[in-house]
Amino acid sequence: MNVAIIVRRLNVKGGTQRQALNLAQELRRRGHAVTLYTFLLSPADCYPELLEGLKVVALGTYPSSGVLSDFTENRAARMLAGAIDHKTDILNPHDQVAYKVAAYFKKRVRVIPSVWMMNDVPTRLRAEERLKEAKPDTVIPWYKRLMHRLLDWYDRKVFIAGQDVILALDERDRGWAEDEFGKQAHVIRSGVSYEQFPYRRRVSARTPPRLLMAGIFFPHRRFEDGIEAVELLRGQGIPAELTIAGDTGSDREYAQKIKKLISERGLEEVVRLAGKVSDEELVRMYREHDIFLFPNHLQSWGLAVFEAMSSGVPVVVSQTAGAAEVLADRDTALIVPPKSPSAIAAAVAVLVQDPALFAHMSEGGRAFVESRMSWSRFTDDMEKFFLMASKKHE
Template identity: 25%
Template sequence: MKIGIVVNNLDTTGGYQKLVLRMYQELTKRGYEAIIYTLSLNRERCYPDIIKDVNIIALSEGTVKKSSKFEHVIKTIFSKVNGIIKMRSLARLMASDLNGLILHDEPSLHLLPFYKSNEKESKVVWMLNNQLSYDFLDTKSWLTEHFAGNRSVKSIIAKLVTLTPDFINHKIISKRTAYVDHFAVYDSFNRNLVQQRVKRNAALVYAGADLQWFEELSHDRVYGKKEVYTILSVGVIFPHRRYEDLLYAVSSLIERGIIVQLNIVGAQDKSPTYFKMLLGIREQLKIDKYVNFLDYVSDQELKKLYKHADVFAFVNNGFTWGISVFEAVAAGLPVVITNNIGAADIIENEVDGCVINPCQPKEIANAIEQLFSSPEKNAAICRSARSKVNDLLTWRAYTQRILSLVGAERDISK
């Protein structure tokens, strides 16, 4: 069987990029012919050790030329409309005999009207790696969301300028779901969201994680006696990551006399305005020497960061699954997460980790302080989390759950 996998980009190191590549590997292990289709590919920045032997067809490959300020403004205004045009071009490059097609993000939906497999039983599965956007709200609610948030003159002008192209995308994208045979989600929150906004059922599938790769980093950590504790957070820098909450939490901990070092690992070029804001907050709080932003690190550097960390924090405001959370669990780290991400379906508060409300820096600081001051409880939490994760989150099990939706479970033993 031949299966196509569509993803908007493979030009950075992130959770859903890893998921796509691991799924490809699992499919080929089972004897499937798999092909990944993407708009943007950079083999040097996107898990170079994994991606080197992967069959990928990309609309563009290599380092993207830096845009001028004017070009950046134009691209921002018409980004969604331009995305539709690019997906149409990508559709023309796709094999005509795919037995199944697995989409991994919303932009990939725009490809569907322009592609049809010659195989009659071919199925389309949309794997929601992120929370449904507000494009799937009714138009009145969409307009409210479009103008929500920052009320500065500059922000309002930007929202007015992007109103028309964004509205076009809003009206079109909901219609694209008619081409989808099955929806797959990571957590119950998104399953309910699909039912509410799209009026369709969604299958709950838990993703995998590189558990074995991180298990070798696990060791007995010492708490209660350290002069400096290390906090680690990993994820591409986007506004929904709420890294500002971590910065305020670090400031709070230092005020309490708990000295910490925060390492934030994630690509910084995907949301440059937000990253600039984070640098401003770090300077304002005078915590520059306590907070490191690391753009791109090698696998060996990443291993060192996990090995020397004392706690892992992933405090997004929704919109994500949290693959790095489970990798941290495998590495023997206690985790602090927010209650509206996918990982919260598995990590139970004070049993497998600390689960807090989003956008609450004080709660983050309290949770971290509690972990540092309770070594015995900390160890029990880590043991419980590892046991649960090892049972649920293998790449083989995840791929099998997806294949059952494609209708290819008969080949699962290969």
């Protein structure tokens, strides 16, 4: 089978890039012909080891944000669609914008099956809701709301209607997709490169307990909840320390808010912002920390959760993170309400004070990832959806 995997950018690191590249490598090992299509490519800034041996076609340009960004984005999508091999059997767009490329190929070149790995619902309506969740005092002018709804309608009619199969990483986003698009959607669980995150057996948290959070800086990460939890823990006599790893340049306003909070609470000596880290540094951080915090709100999945579990680090996860759907409270994770520093602090205190539970979650987390979260299983499921889409065209 000749598969075109379409990814908006391969010049950055992220869950979408890991997912698409691991799928490409697995499909290639199974004898499929795979080509990746992207707007921007920089192996050194992405995952050079995952790109090795893969055929990549890059447009070399991507429109900048601005008033006309939707129109220039559509133009770029048409150009990339024109670069796709006409003998392609399956289109597999990943995440945002890539589904537009697939739609243009089907309209202008050949009508073939398209399986969209949606990840997050890309509508502007959902973006508004997430913005209001992060910043409740946000006021969006009526004319912008109207424009967003018109653009969402256009996207549904022109680009999304032609997707044969829509895939989400969690049940919440699956439901949202069906509501937004009026089409059936399916859930597929992502994989983890657990061999890259070696397991270290742990029987208890160290003193002081070292907490870790990781992710590109965006408001839905809720780093502030982890910082406030540290303050609460220290007030209870548990001298917790926190490291936050992630690129602060993605949302400088939010990063500044986090830095200000650390300063206001007088936590500069115990909360460290590590900035953007390499894969090797991230592996070391998992090894050197005791508990991983993931208070992310309305996050579609949460790859970092399973990387931490693979490393043997017990995890505290928000109920509104997609990862929570597959985890069991007090077994593979401690699951807490969203936006609740007190609940996070209580969960950390339990793990610190109950070595038996700590050791059980450390060992069970790795076993869960090995048995349920492989890229091989993800590829098995994706091939089934390829077959489902192909049957619609028979």
